[in-house]
Amino acid sequence: MTVPDTVGGGAMLSPAERGEPVIRSAPMPADMNGNGDIFGGWVLSQMDIAGGIIAARRAQGRVVTVAVDAMTFHQPIKVGDIVSIYGRVIRVGRSSMAVKMETIVARRLDPTEIKVTEGVYTYVAIDEHGRPRPVPQG
Template sequence: MGKESVGESARELTVAERGEPLIRSAPMPADMNGNGDIFGGWVLSQMDIAGGIVAARRAQGRVVTVAVDAMTFHQPIKVGDIVSIYGRVIRVGRSSMAVKMETIVARRLDPTEIKVTEGVYTYVAIDENGKSRPVPAEGK
């Protein structure tokens, strides 16, 4: 998948390429930074929540975030944008999983989708005592 230039609309991707839609929300004025854009931390937390959904399903249980890798912010998010977060598991180890996340926005009155953020989050499957455990084989 080629790198998209800043300002370019997100091309239509299949679920296999982009992942499943996990969260859709609209940031509020309380989520703004001093420049009038949405805090990067707000976006990171929304992506973490979304990635945790995918990872927990794949792990068939509890997971914890252990790393955020290769995070790229392409464009700002603004109040009134419709923010959609997509994710898919791209790698599974013994107890860890890497989840590729993409944040797409549609500006207030424009339905054109724009990729604003992407990154890879790493989660570890844990048991009821908080200790790492193996990720079950797919389909089990």
């Protein structure tokens, strides 16, 4: 089930579909680009950190990011926004897994949730030598 996004960018996932909340942060002025919005790279890195946490839990060990797919920026993030990043594993292969990430913001004192970014990150489970290893089943 999806619910409408109040400010555009398509439908937001329902809380069950969205996955677990992994990171909540507030970007600072140092994270701004020349337009006064938050750098896209800052958002990508926060999503990668959150996705890596989810993937490492599922893999029961170390993982590395190997791809970022289908990244979409729907709305800008502003200084003072409360940024929440959610994710869930959507596919598990032999050594890789795909994690669907969604970034939601609440603007300053407004509790309305706005989907600003979404994407799929692919991680590979690795052993102590940095070589791919199987992801445990289950």
